[in-house]
Amino acid sequence: MARRENGLCIDLEKFHVSEACGFVLPEPLTVLPGFYQPWMEMANSLTGLIEQHQLRREVNQMQLLSTNFLTGHKQLRLAHLALSFITMGYVWQDGETNTTKVLPRNLAVPFCKVSEILGLPPILVHADCVLANWKKKDPNGSMEFGNLDTIFVLPGGDSLKGFFLVTLLVEMAAVQGIKAVSVAAGAVLRPDDDSLENALQDLAKSIKQMKEALKKMDDHVDPATFYGVIRLFLSGWKDNPAIPEGLLYEGVAEETRQYSGGSAAQSSTLHCFDEFLGIRHNRESAGFLDRMRDYMPPSHKALIQIIASGPSVREYIVSKGSPALRETYNNCVAALVDLRNHHITVVTRYISITAAKAKAEKAKQTGSAHVLQRAPSALEERGTGGSGIMCFLKNVRDTTKRGMIDI
Numbered sequence: 381m382a383r384r385e386n387g388l389c390i391d392l393e394k395f396h397v398s399e400a401c402g403f404v405l406p407e408p409l410t411v412l413p414g415f416y417q418p419w420m421e422m423a424n425s426l427t428g429l430i431e432q433h434q435l436r437r438e439v440n441q442m443q444l445l446s447t448n449f450l451t452g453h454k455q456l457r458l459a460h461l462a463l464s465f466i467t468m469g470y471v472w473q474d475g476e477t478n479t480t481k482v483l484p485r486n487l488a489v490p491f492c493k494v495s496e497i498l499g500l501p502p503i504l505v506h507a508d509c510v511l512a513n514w515k516k517k518d519p520n521g522s523m524e525f526g527n528l529d530t531i532f533v534l535p536g537g538d539s540l541k542g543f544f545l546v547t548l549l550v551e552m553a554a555v556q557g558i559k560a561v562s563v564a565a566g567a568v569l570r571p572d573d574d575s576l577e578n579a580l581q582d583l584a585k586s587i588k589q590m591k592e593a594l595k596k597m598d599d600h601v602d603p604a605t606f607y608g609v610i611r612l613f614l615s616g617w618k619d620n621p622a623i624p625e626g627l628l629y630e631g632v633a634e635e636t637r638q639y640s641g642g643s644a645a646q647s648s649t650l651h652c653f654d655e656f657l658g659i660r661h662n663r664e665s666a667g668f669l670d671r672m673r674d675y676m677p678p679s680h681k682a683l684i685q686i687i688a689s690g691p692s693v694r695e696y697i698v699s700k701g702s703p704a705l706r707e708t709y710n711n712c713v714a715a716l717v718d719l720r721n722h723h724i725t726v727v728t729r730y731i732s733i734t735a736a737k738a739k740a741e742k743a744k745q746t747g748s749a750h751v752l753q754r755a756p757s758a759l760e761e762r763g764t765g766g767s768g769i770m771c772f773l774k775n776v777r778d779t780t781k782r783g784m785i786d787i
């Protein structure tokens with residue numbers, strides 16, 4: 381049973397969701413047993429090797445290592461993180477023109493094995509680059525930007541680190557909201573309106589804090605570097621004209637495979653909040669978002685399903701709720717709309733406006749070394765997860781708005 385027997389709340393620990401960190405992996409490991417030194421050395425030297433166009437050569441000479449000596453969830457997550465970063469570097473080392481169709485056996489075989497054990501796809505996912513890619517500079521210090529660092533990097537310098545760490549802080553701001561959802565689900569079951577109202581207030585507060593955290597993107601991520609460099613290394617090989625047939629994982633399967641790239645659309649947080657509040661997205665958007673659930677750790681996906689299958693808080697409030705409860709529920713929906721509106725502003729700045737600048741820069745044909753000259757064109761109209769961006773994001777925002785209950 382996913383719910384505690386006394387019906388108090390959903391037992392988050394059962395879904396590998398921690399009280400302190402939510403979906404973020406608490407205190408990820410930063411080293412693997414010595415046997416895996418070849419992977420760790422490679423993952424720690426990616427930017428230099430990519431800049432010198434030497435990564436593929438090095439990976440091709442890497443030993444094929446057994447995954448049998450990896451023990452425990454945290455070692456497996458670190459192995460997935462390291463191998464996913466090496467894979468993204470391998471595929472995109474030479475930009476979108478000289479891509480590879482084959483991931484060599486010595487990388488593909490262990491990567492697919494670790495992925496299979498974790499129930500994750502063999503590509504970089506949000507659960508790698510954000511949820512499991514962080515450490516504190518001062519272990520006794522707090523989870524604030526200045527005290528955080530990433531474990532591995534790809535090209536993109538401080539902006540890449542900023543992108544992962546600000547997203548991590550957005551996830552941390554959501555922790556209170558995830559706990560509130562677990563409490564509120566129990567409150568609807570009992571039912572207990574006071575407890576439900578308090579939990580909904582906590583949820584609204586948490587979503588507002590997520591927006592505040594998202595605002596930090598401006599301070600730490602340069603749009604040209606994001607558009608011209610970072611996005612490429614997060615891109616996948618599904619519906620991507622740069623790798624139209626997908627990637628052959630040598631030694632694993634005879635057929636090529638297609639996977640979407642890393643995107644915060646793979647974060648379980650908003651999926652949980654949408655399901656809890658009873659937000660119903662239209663068929664096309666829901667189709668993309670549902671597909672993104674296959675890129676989440678299975679236990680996190682299971683939590684979303686438990687929330688979706690529980691009694692509907694929305695129906696409860698529509699049929700029995702007091703005006704105060706309706707208002708508190710609506711505050712949550714309004715905060716979610718506001719967060720999604722701000723996210724659209726961020727995407728406009730980092731993708732739409734920068735795409736226009738990149739086009740203008742490329743049209744100059746001056747051969748300048750501007751970072752936007754090298755911006756990947758296969759991705760112009762798409763997010764890294766492969767969606768047609770603005771239309772999708774506005775649709776999702778608008779269906780969220782429709783969740784409001786008439787008072």
Ligand code: HEM
Nearest residue numbers: 547550643644645647650727730763764765766767769776
């Ligand atoms: C520079 C910063 C960001 C950019 C440029 C960006 C871009 C995008 C794009 C293009 C999509 C469409 C789906 C895709 O194809 O990947 C998307 C979706 C999404 N992003 Fe972001 N994103 C950014 C930061 C964040 C952060 C920090 C979060 C919070 C964890 C986030 C959460 C989401 C969610 C939940 C979706 C799915 C749509 C929705 O539920 O509203 N994004 N993002």
